[in-house]
Amino acid sequence: MSFKFSKGHAKKWLLLSCLFAGLTSSVAAEITQEKQVQQLEKSPENHVSFSAQPANCIALRYGRTCYANVKINWTSDIKQDYCLLIKQEKTARTVQQNIKCWKSSNGNEIIFNFESNKKIEFQLMSSKDKQVIAETAVEVSWVHEATPRKRRWRIF
Known part of the structure; x- marks a missing residue:
């Protein structure tokens, strides 16, 4: 038509x-x-804002450790006890490492010294019921991907 x-x-x-x-x-x-x-x-749910800046850490070569100061911010509607954790994947199980806890708070900010060659996930947990409320992550990327090295033999 x-x-x-x-x-x-x-x-x-x-x-x-x-x-x-x-x-x-x-x-x-x-x-x-x-x-x-x-x-x-x-x-009547708790509304939480949770972020990590920068969300991406960039290293020069593939597999190298990336270093950054990551600012982690969180705010909540409900004032209670909270803990900030790192969620790490170990061989067959997930491990949570405690970074910092706050008593009777509804928001805070922390600077975290990021050192890793892979993604790290952060979790905000309620201390009273041990339940994860929010998650965020810092990705790791590289400027140059891994390339096979050519070995050149030299006498002198």
């Missing part, structure tokens, strides 16, 4: 279709936002 428009009608049609597309997306966004607000009002 094809339609033939004059130059003026094609421009008007294009403008109207773009305008209509913009309206439908903004209406959908408003409906979604209203639903989120209603859910927040109904649920």
Whole structure:
């Protein structure tokens, strides 16, 4: 099916279709936002913000250790006891290493000396029920990938 428009009608049609597309997306966004607000009002859940900056540590060569000072921020709606942990994958099991705990707090910031050649995951845990509330991670990447070295033999 094809339609033939004059130059003026094609421009008007294009403008109207773009305008209509913009309206439908903004209406959908408003409906979604209203639903989120209603859910927040109904649920007495704890809303937590948890981040690590920078989220990516870059080393020069593949497999080398990356060093960075990572700023870990967290905030919570509920004031209670929290602990910051590192989640580490050991051979067949997962181990959690405690970094720092706060008593009766609803937010804090810590600078962590990152030294690793692989991704490290951080967890925020509630001390009272030992449940993980939020997770974030710092990825490790490299500028140069591993390349097989050529061995050149020299006499002198």
